[in-house]
Amino acid sequence: MMLKYYYDLVSQPSRAIFLFLNKTKIPFKKCRVDLGKAAHKEEEYKAIHPFQQVPAIDDGGFKMIESVAILRYLCRAYPDHVADHWYPADVKQQARVDEYLEWQHAHIRFHGSMYFQHKWLLPKLSGEPPKQSSVDRFQAGLETALDHIETIWLKDRSFLAGDQITIADLLGVCEVLQPTMAGYDVFKDRAVLSKWFENVKGQVGPELDQANFVLNKIAANSAIQQAKL
Amino acid sequence: MMLKYYYDLVSQPSRAIFLFLNKTKIPFKKCRVDLGKAAHKEEEYKAIHPFQQVPAIDDGGFKMIESVAILRYLCRAYPDHVADHWYPADVKQQARVDEYLEWQHAHIRFHGSMYFQHKWLLPKLSGEPPKQSSVDRFQAGLETALDHIETIWLKDRSFLAGDQITIADLLGVCEVLQPTMAGYDVFKDRAVLSKWFENVKGQVGPELDQANFVLNKIAANSAIQQAKL
Numbered sequence: 224m225m226l227k228y229y230y231d232l233v234s235q236p237s238r239a240i241f242l243f244l245n246k247t248k249i250p251f252k253k254c255r256v257d258l259g260k261a262a263h264k265e266e267e268y269k270a271i272h273p274f275q276q277v278p279a280i281d282d283g284g285f286k287m288i289e290s291v292a293i294l295r296y297l298c299r300a301y302p303d304h305v306a307d308h309w310y311p312a313d314v315k316q317q318a319r320v321d322e323y324l325e326w327q328h329a330h331i332r333f334h335g336s337m338y339f340q341h342k343w344l345l346p347k348l349s350g351e352p353p354k355q356s357s358v359d360r361f362q363a364g365l366e367t368a369l370d371h372i373e374t375i376w377l378k379d380r381s382f383l384a385g386d387q388i389t390i391a392d393l394l395g396v397c398e399v400l401q402p403t404m405a406g407y408d409v410f411k412d413r414a415v416l417s418k419w420f421e422n423v424k425g426q427v428g429p430e431l432d433q434a435n436f437v438l439n440k441i442a443a444n445s446a447i448q449q450a451k452l
Numbered sequence: 453m454m455l456k457y458y459y460d461l462v463s464q465p466s467r468a469i470f471l472f473l474n475k476t477k478i479p480f481k482k483c484r485v486d487l488g489k490a491a492h493k494e495e496e497y498k499a500i501h502p503f504q505q506v507p508a509i510d511d512g513g514f515k516m517i518e519s520v521a522i523l524r525y526l527c528r529a530y531p532d533h534v535a536d537h538w539y540p541a542d543v544k545q546q547a548r549v550d551e552y553l554e555w556q557h558a559h560i561r562f563h564g565s566m567y568f569q570h571k572w573l574l575p576k577l578s579g580e581p582p583k584q585s586s587v588d589r590f591q592a593g594l595e596t597a598l599d600h601i602e603t604i605w606l607k608d609r610s611f612l613a614g615d616q617i618t619i620a621d622l623l624g625v626c627e628v629l630q631p632t633m634a635g636y637d638v639f640k641d642r643a644v645l646s647k648w649f650e651n652v653k654g655q656v657g658p659e660l661d662q663a664n665f666v667l668n669k670i671a672a673n674s675a676i677q678q679a680k681l
Contacts, residue, residue: 273604274600274604285544285547287547287551288551288555289550289551289554289555290554291550291554292547292550292551292553292554295547295550296543296544296546296547296550299543299546299547300543314525314528314529315514315525317525317528318514318516318521318524318525318528321518321520321521321524321525322516322517322518322521324521325518325519325520325521325557326517326518328554328557328558329557329558329562333558371503375502375503
């Protein structure tokens, strides 16, 4: 039974796994869960994801949630498809990948998501203008996280967990790009981050634009709106 | 060179690793970083932990941060000390452990820590009373997370990731207990959570009280203060 993948490309961890599955050519069945139509809130989706979120997988009856855990699982369950560099078997190299993946939850993911939600998503859903104090707070957190990616995680390294691309970079790039949908230019005055993004693009190739199709469309509209203000 | 462990038992992930090291008898050198004296803010500690937090390890020159990543690393780096049940080699069982460990960051850890900080730590440091709206918000998040632990993670299971104790339970128990330092009784009207706590205590034994020495002292004082109000 082919792996079923439940996702919506508006969600950053959904994009990371989509990218990984396409890049490694693990065969999978696309099961889009349209967040815009609240498909994740339908009662039957609870059998797939008890918290009714995306992404999730069903691998021949083995159901899993939590994107970071799913990425690790896929590396172990599909060794014929997954080259060692994505999640190195070496204990210390693997630890470096894990270290970033645990750090990102409360930092770039938390602040980047909250910035996007408060600046773009909530105003869109409610028709009310953004609450500026919340936007400012999450923007400050986002900028600190971007500073730390540049000065700590990318210090003396080409990629987030060393000198080769890993699953940390795939999740990293999807989280870093999330605020661009709300019109925020994460690469402005950030030479280290920009260089890393080029490195990731160089390794991933056209699959990156494929995963970012929805994001790039929304980001372009937000940039036009920003320019009009 | 013996593993050096940097920690303060007032921090919940510090307690989880302390518990794990004691329980598995991995030899380690205690390097306490006294948060109360701001020892983590000293310049030289940056060489151990670039974000100046606890916990951290230095394993013969290999420095690591992020508690969840450290727990996984120790399981892999010290196989002679670590029984398989702590982090099963089986791909699917390991995935269940990872799944909980990724979930907990933004849920029980986030809300439990923030409740503790806003109810107890910040008022203690500032001499000002707690900001009730913040306390209420994080208490609501904490209660939802506790509900989810009972109804989802512990549904049909004795432990958080299956029928055996794993590193998920060690981190879980340390996070769940954190709000007790602010006088919150996490076990009140929670039969499933209480039963799980008894299961964990039964497996861990006296090392649990040893790791919880500071927590139990602060929790007892908070309970007395609550009783006086």
